[in-house]
Amino acid sequence: MADSPKTGDAPFDLEKLQQLVEMMEKHGLSEVHLKRGDEQWRLRRGAREVLHAIPQQPVYHAPQQFAAAPAAVQSMAPAASQSAAADPNAGGLTIKSPTIGTFYSAPAPTDPAFVSVGSVVTPETVVCSIEQMKVFNQIQAGVSGTITAILVKSGDAVEYDTPLFRYQS
Amino acid sequence: MADSPKTGDAPFDLEKLQQLVEMMEKHGLSEVHLKRGDEQWRLRRGAREVLHAIPQQPVYHAPQQFAAAPAAVQSMAPAASQSAAADPNAGGLTIKSPTIGTFYSAPAPTDPAFVSVGSVVTPETVVCSIEQMKVFNQIQAGVSGTITAILVKSGDAVEYDTPLFRYQS
Amino acid sequence: MFQRILVANRGEIALRIFRACREMGIETVAVCSAADRGADYLKAANESICIGPAAANQSYLVIKNIIAAAEVGNVQAIHPGYGFLSENEHFAEVCRECKIEFIGPSVDAMSKLGDKVSAKELAKQAQVNLVPGSDGLIKSEEEALVIAEKIGYPVLIKATAGGGGKGMRVARNDISLKAGLKSAAMEAEKAFNNAGVYLEKYVENPRHVEVQIIADLHGEVVHLWERDCSSQRRHQKLIEESPAPNLPQSVREDICKAAVRLIQTANYTNAGTVEFIVDKNNQFYFIEVNARIQVEHPVTEMVTGIDLIQQQIKVASGEPLPWKQRNIPCHGSAIEVRINAEDPDLDFRPSPGKITKLRVPGGHGVRWDSHIHEGYVVGPYYDSMIGKLIVHKPSRPEAIACMKRCLDEFVVDGIKTTIPLLKRILNHTAFVEGKMDTTFIEQQLLAK
């Protein structure tokens, strides 16, 4: 939104670029976006990503600089969060979608599901895949526990924070 | 505000007018304003009026059709009313201006004041005069009691509800 | 130019005038009743004086209280707004006797146009069409037939002492005229003890079209084009717009010129509105002059770009009009809706109360004129109108689309409003096609 006039002309430093690409490769970075003044570098590597689901647990919100304002708190779906905190037996713990996309319960329609009710998961267990732009992102549980309910159907669109699974730790 | 087209033509009924004027005289009415459809009658008699001051007492506001809304309560100056109700010793009872105009404490600059601190008043006692359009309206106390303070200076402009005198009943 | 003006009104029009003055560098004195004391909109004035209790007939309608406030407030002029004392000749007279200018027409023009007989006389002089009819009471059946022949059927038989529809008949041919004359006279005799009846051309399903006029003290009169205010319920305007849809350009010009002629003939000054009814053949007939600013003046402001309130003040202070007729444009299409605190489910009974939530639409082409806010309490004492939403777009279909999205965005919680009714009108075929008349809301839209 800054409508500032651009100033100065800097040629691209290809050596730095080479360094950066190597760094990305070494550390498995998929995207780098650098900006300074009116110079911008944007680099992307690969396509397949592994995302971690957001475990919905009764969490203690550490005070932040802007702790008083509800906006900071809004970043967790407030209703779910509150009911979980107030009555853990009612809603239970949930694993929520870490992104927007289409939910798939199995790697392929004929394959068995990643998990089903009763499955025991660790943080690294892939629980589903979420498709974005034809790319299927494998979603890891992010928590340890036993799946007690699957809350969305394969092929459903999910938003960021949509509860996907209920589990017991 | 009704921008309704006027309808019908009724000639003035002088007999009714005569009746009305007599009624005004008999009952001491100073102004009559009648309106029906697009017919309007406006009659005024005399100029000098006697107004009654508004005694400011802790009063019970009887429930009205619109009792819940503050607007109905606003018709009494809320601050004064509340302090009087909460702590009668602080503000005490006041006699308030029944109209807008210029306050005069005496009939003429060289005359003695209508009342002064210590004066005992009955509801009919004239306590001041308020000038509007060169007309001096005599203001009656409207209450019985002893004047304990005069809150405005002769020549001051007063609004409707401006506290004029403090008194003890 | 005046340095300090008192505004003898309340609510949205008072705020409208405070704003206009502030932009002109003129100080304002507000008057308020005890019910309005402390209201937010009064902060837009430089001073605020409480003139009486809540009831209008003890505050906003009491001439001596207003004059006393003007004297105490040290003003040079009074703007009366609309309603209350705005068309009260006596008030205008008292103001001027007290050497306080009344921002409005002369008392003479007010009284000439305020009286129905003299207004008709002026219209005749100015060659402005009146609804044709008998020049007085009907003396015989033969006379009635001749007149009906002359003015053309349908005709309306009206009792001279009439009211409330009593003694009124519509006749569409000679036979029903003869029958109607008898029955109307009989009914009138019974109801009013006066059998006198007269004839008037019956204008079926008329449109209400009015012309905005402004005239200076130097003999210059211009019109600011017309407004269509046909969307009415029980003679209360709900939606107004400019220009009038489906009115041929030649008729627009004729009706505007007729209004100017009448205003010139009456030696009228300041802002005023000449009201007409228009029949299906675009014949127009003079009804009356509203000698004040109208509620619906913003639609004219939108299409002309002229600030009517500021212009009223300038004219009253003696300034000549800054433009000629040919310089007054009419750009695009403007529509105003009146948001009233009324309950459409309870026969539009006023719905006072506290506004607990308020979301007012905004954006491109949208104007909001109102004194209300979240937490405002709509009292039971005054008119139920709480705000005017105006849109201005290049074309009428775009204006309607804009108004519809605005009404969809609008949230007023805590009280009932006319917004649901307004939405229905904006979706009604007659309105969308610009073919509304003064009867369509009651006879088509609200008819069960």
Place this chain on the structure above:
Amino acid sequence: MFQRILVANRGEIALRIFRACREMGIETVAVCSAADRGADYLKAANESICIGPAAANQSYLVIKNIIAAAEVGNVQAIHPGYGFLSENEHFAEVCRECKIEFIGPSVDAMSKLGDKVSAKELAKQAQVNLVPGSDGLIKSEEEALVIAEKIGYPVLIKATAGGGGKGMRVARNDISLKAGLKSAAMEAEKAFNNAGVYLEKYVENPRHVEVQIIADLHGEVVHLWERDCSSQRRHQKLIEESPAPNLPQSVREDICKAAVRLIQTANYTNAGTVEFIVDKNNQFYFIEVNARIQVEHPVTEMVTGIDLIQQQIKVASGEPLPWKQRNIPCHGSAIEVRINAEDPDLDFRPSPGKITKLRVPGGHGVRWDSHIHEGYVVGPYYDSMIGKLIVHKPSRPEAIACMKRCLDEFVVDGIKTTIPLLKRILNHTAFVEGKMDTTFIEQQLLAK
């Protein structure tokens, strides 16, 4: 025409686009971060999809999340608004690869104008003035003196590797040029390990004037006149207006024509802004093209009566422009102020928090574009702008008077805003006389 559009933005511009679409009968899909979820303004969209956590780089800036939302939301086009991904060529490319129209220019035009060197090349082709200077690095003192002679003093010596004012000198004659060359080169060598410097004409106290352009897919390009955005603080625009004050009509026309030539040369389509600086002699120099809708587009909408957002959508869907250049008017004077949630007493640090009381001005000539309301919480995550107040009046003095009364009426409690600063600017002589440049706020108004 599209039936369903996704708006890849938030806050006031998202609401602006929802409204434009609703009036066109187009459905909208909103995307929101977790911080904006449930916000009132999202109700103006037909559907709302949460695309990530509060941080913009995890939500509004993530291309695949936006595209996924567009696929899930079943839209035909994406409007990017301003900021975020609006000038991201890669995003535009991905949209179109996914068969979703990006409402903006072609990727080719974006990249040609986005790159400084090729943009300058295009400007030369289009015979649009650039700030004159050396065509590359200075090789000798003699060369520098010749160039300075040619372009005229004062000149600016700039380090090619420079930044933050380092290696920058203003020279006003031959002597200071010779001295400056040496010291600038030395400083640049030290700071950037690169002594290369070049020369440019030094435009003192320039005005920022920009031209609004819109071009269709059929080769038609029109300008919608210019805006003056000189009232800036640290390159952030605070107040924008149209027309630019004190710009001779011939210069206005020249600058607008220059912008059209550049846009035509670049084969640019959809809405865009060509930015210039203007010196004291009304010489103008091309700076850059903003290949998107601007924050300040409403001032152009007010003077032309054209809805730019709707026009962007129409052009993107393939509709030809409905007017020729000569049909685009410029009526009256429009001014916009940006209301930012910033604390002027704390160096304009963002001031997030809950708005506990809000009174927005309205009335004649006033437009309010904002998503905020009483009770809205301004978060710490995004831009601090919370609303735009626009006024439109027949003349600039009237527009200033109207804006001043609006800012006097404005109440925003609970957070700090730039309203006090805006009031000071509107009262500053330089602004009132229309003689502001890009330095006056920092160098005159805020200087201690």
